[in-house]
Each structure stands twice: as structure tokens, then as C-alpha cells.
Amino acid sequence: MRIILYTGKGGVGKTSISAATAIKCAQLGHQTLVLSTDSAHSLADSLEMEIGNGVAKIADNLYAEEVNVNYELKVNWGKIQSFITEFLHRRGFDDFIAEEFAIFPGMEELFSILKLKEYEEQGRFDVAIIDCAPTGSTARMLSFPDIIEWYMERFFHLQRKIVKTIRPIAERIAKVPLPTDEVYFSMEELYQKIDGMKEILTNPEYSSVRIVFNPEKMVIKESQRILTYLNLFNFPVDAAIANRLIPDAVDNSFFSQWKDIEAQYLRLAEESFNPLPIFKVHLFHREMVGREMLQQMADEIFQDKDPSTIFFKKRPMRVQKVNNDYLLTIPLPHSDKRDLDLWVRGDELIITMKNYRRNLLLPRTISALPLKEARFEGDELKIIFGGDEYGKSSS
Ligand SMILES: Nc1ncnc2c1ncn2[C@@H]1O[C@H](COP(=O)(O)OP(=O)(O)O)[C@@H](O)[C@H]1O
Ligand SMILES: [Mg+2]
Numbered sequence: 580m581r582i583i584l585y586t587g588k589g590g591v592g593k594t595s596i597s598a599a600t601a602i603k604c605a606q607l608g609h610q611t612l613v614l615s616t617d618s619a620h621s622l623a624d625s626l627e628m629e630i631g632n633g634v635a636k637i638a639d640n641l642y643a644e645e646v647n648v649n650y651e652l653k654v655n656w657g658k659i660q661s662f663i664t665e666f667l668h669r670r671g672f673d674d675f676i677a678e679e680f681a682i683f684p685g686m687e688e689l690f691s692i693l694k695l696k697e698y699e700e701q702g703r704f705d706v707a708i709i710d711c712a713p714t715g716s717t718a719r720m721l722s723f724p725d726i727i728e729w730y731m732e733r734f735f736h737l738q739r740k741i742v743k744t745i746r747p748i749a750e751r752i753a754k755v756p757l758p759t760d761e762v763y764f765s766m767e768e769l770y771q772k773i774d775g776m777k778e779i780l781t782n783p784e785y786s787s788v789r790i791v792f793n794p795e796k797m798v799i800k801e802s803q804r805i806l807t808y809l810n811l812f813n814f815p816v817d818a819a820i821a822n823r824l825i826p827d828a829v830d831n832s833f834f835s836q837w838k839d840i841e842a843q844y845l846r847l848a849e850e851s852f853n854p855l856p857i858f859k860v861h862l863f864h865r866e867m868v869g870r871e872m873l874q875q876m877a878d879e880i881f882q883d884k885d886p887s888t889i890f891f892k893k894r895p896m897r898v899q900k901v902n903n904d905y906l907l908t909i910p911l912p913h914s915d916k917r918d919l920d921l922w923v924r925g926d927e928l929i930i931t932m933k934n935y936r937r938n939l940l941l942p943r944t945i946s947a948l949p950l951k952e953a954r955f956e957g958d959e960l961k962i963i964f965g966g967d968e969y970g971k972s973s974s
Contacts, residue, residue, distance in 0.1 A: 685719025
């Protein structure tokens with residue numbers, strides 16, 4: 580099953596483009612599912628169809644689902660949540676606050692895509708398109724598997740052993756509940772599911788994320804950030820889509836200035852997303868609702884290409900920790916170090932080389948460190964950050 584996730588800042592056009600992609604995929608004969616995980620669902624409005632509970636058939640080869648986020652949360656997290664709530668409550672937390680604390684941001688969305696594994700196993704769909712919640716929440720959702728893994732390995736395995744032997748005494752002394760076997764079992768089951776899903780989503784042979792953006796400064800900044808996150812957590816990205824471009828036909832002095840600004844931001848987008856392909860689509864004369872308009876949108880974006888194609892497979896950047904340093908590896912074929920120029924400005928890394936310019940946003944752990952060294956190894960540029968956190972290099 581081919582899996583495509585659309586992410587991007589709120590309002591950039593994720594839902595419209597997800598629906599448009601799905602329509603085109605279905606038309607090409609792929610059994611297609613478009614699934615929305617944003618609790619503020621708008622897929623049904625976009626498709627102008629009732630979706631209701633579960634998977635709804637929309638047209639030939641086309642199915643849609645708006646995941647009931649609260650239900651998925653209850654199924655996957657209910658027991659664990661009750662335990663955490665009870666734990667916090669006994670420590671004097673207000674009921675309401677305890678309940679809120681027991682839910683981590685990004686979790687609802689994560690649980691919504693756990694279904695993907697089932698669909699994958701059923702073999703019912705050829706293509707699954709995921710309309711994600713806005714970027715911030717997606718970033719947290721994607722880092723959540725790593726967080727839960729950390730807890731499982733360090734905390735829960737260890738705790739379980741201890742709890743088995745000391746529960747009766749410990750509960751009396753500590754005056755807090757200790758997790759029961761049921762809670763452990765629930766946690767373990769969830770861990771297995773999340774692990775399985777992460778394996779699917781990080782496989783570049785069939786999964787990819789696409790970043791939707793508008794040619795505006797804040798939107799592009801946020802897209803850079805999500806791209807860094809995706810790279811860090813190993814989620815393959817195969818394209819970016821620039822939406823709402825001013826149409827060529829618009830030709831008056833008011834908009835000519837906007838067009839210049841737009842061109843400038845498209846250049847920034849190219850520097851930021853290079854070497855990913857960028858697809859483009861213009862601002863339509865009205866809202867994107869109904870299958871006819873979505874069809875036009877898909878045709879403009881993908882033209883004669885199949886939207887389920889994997890448009891890019893390599894990883895644009897890798898980050899590894901080596902001793903106390905961070906090593907950033909960027910594939911840059913056919914380059915000569917003499918042409919290379921790079922500098923750090925805040926949390927941005929800017930690489931220029933002859934006509935090439937790359938603008939990367941560094942993860943915070945790295946941008947706090949000084950740039951130590953840059954060198955080419957074969958077709959790859961290796962950059963090392965390290966030394967003293969306060970800006971003085973120790974070497
Ligand atoms: N290219 C476009 N031309 C005209 N309207 C658009 C275009 N892309 C999106 N819209 C409209 O903008 C609004 C937000 O789009 P939507 O797809 O819901 O964004 P998101 O899912 O990212 O929040 C919707 O009303 C949609 O119809
Ligand atoms: Mg949306």
C-alpha cells in the first residue's frame with residue numbers, strides 16, 4: 580500500500596490537496612483511501628459528501644474516512660490514561676488538570692494513523708492519503724514513537740519488575756497507585772502497534788510525506804522546521820507543493836508587487852526544499868469544494884503524472900551524534916570544497932556553492948553549538964557541530 584501524508588501549516592491547503600490527490604489516484608484505477616486525522620475535519624466539506632463513521636465510499640475506487648479521534652484515544656490510551664489520572668489525582672492534582680496531563684500533544688493524531696497498519700494488512704487499498712493536522716501537531720505526532728520507546732525501555736520494563744515484588748508495601752508507603760498488569764499490557768500492546776506503524780511510515784519504498792506551503796515567509800519557515808523534524812526522525816519526504824500562487828492572468832499594478840514578493844518566496848522555498856521536487860498550483864477563483872474543482876487542482880499539480888509515484892527517494896540530510904559532536908551529512912554530488920561557503924545565522928544554516936544555495940533550519944540542540952568543521956567525503960558534505968555550548972569551541 581502506497582502511503583502519502585500531507586502536512587503543512589494550518590490553512591495552506593492540505594485537505595484540498597489530499598482530496599484532489601485521492602480523486603486523481605482513484606481515476607487512475609488505484610483503490611484509494613483518503614483519511615483525515617485532523618480533529619477539525621473538513622474532508623467531507625471539501626468533497627461535498629457525507630462521510631460519517633468508518634470508511635465511506637465516495638466514488639469508483641475512492642473511499643474516505645474522518646477518524647473519530649476521541650474514540651481512538653479511548654481504545655488505545657484509555658487504561659493508561661486512567662492510571663495516570665488516578666496517579667496525579669492522588670498527588671493532589673485537580674481532576675480536570677490530571678485528565679489533561681494524561682494526554683500528550685500529538686497523541687490523538689498518532690492514534691488515528693495506527694489504523695494504517697490494519698489497512699495495510701487487509702490489502703484493501705492500493706493508496707492511502709493522510710490529511711494531517713497542522714504542522715506543530717504532526718511534528719509531535721511523529722516524534723511520539725521515539726518518546727514512547729524511551730519510556731518503554733527505560734521506565735516500564737524496569738518498573739514492571741520492581742512493581743511485581745514490592746507492590747503491596749510500596750502502595751502503602753507511597754500512597755500512590757502503581758500500574759497494574761492490565762496497564763502494562765495496554766502499554767505494551769500500544770508500543771507494539773506504534774512500532775509497527777513507524778516501520779511502515781519510515782519505509783521510503785512506499786511511504787512519503789509531502790509538505791504543502793504558500794509563498795509566505797512564516798509558512799515557509801514553519802515548513803523548513805517540519806522538514807528538519809521529518810529528516811531527524813527518518814520520515815521520507817518526496818515533494819513539496821506550493822499552493823495559492825497568483826495566476827499568470829492576473830495583471831495589474833496592485834498584484835504585480837505581490838507577484839514579486841511571491842517570486843522571492845518561491846526562491847526561498849527552492850533553497851529550503853532542494854533537492855525535493857516542488858509542484859505548483861494557482862489560487863482558484865473560489866474555494867476548493869466539490870470533486871470538479873479538486874479534479875482541476877489535481878490536474879494542475881500532477882499534470883500527466885500519477886500522484887502515487889514516489890517523486891524522491893533519497894534522504895536530503897542526516898543527523899548523527901558522534902561522541903559529543905553532531906554530524907550533519909548532506910548529499911551534494913559534483914561539488915568542490917573551494918566553491919563552498921557556509922554560515923550559521925541563528926538556527927539557520929546557509930550553504931552556498933556557485934549557483935546553488937541551501938537554507939536549512941537546524942534542530943535546537945545543534946544550533947546551540949559552534950560549527951567545527953566542514954568537509955567533503957565522496958559526494959557528501961559533512962558538517963560537524965560541537966564543543967562548548969556557549970559558543971567557544973573546545974578544540
Ligand atoms: N488553490 C486554492 N485556490 C482557492 N482556494 C483554495 C486553494 N487551496 C485551498 N483553498 C481554500 O482555502 C481554505 C483552506 O484550505 P484547506 O485545504 O482546508 O487547508 P488546510 O487543510 O491546510 O487547513 C479552504 O476554504 C479551501 O477551499
Ligand atoms: Mg485541513
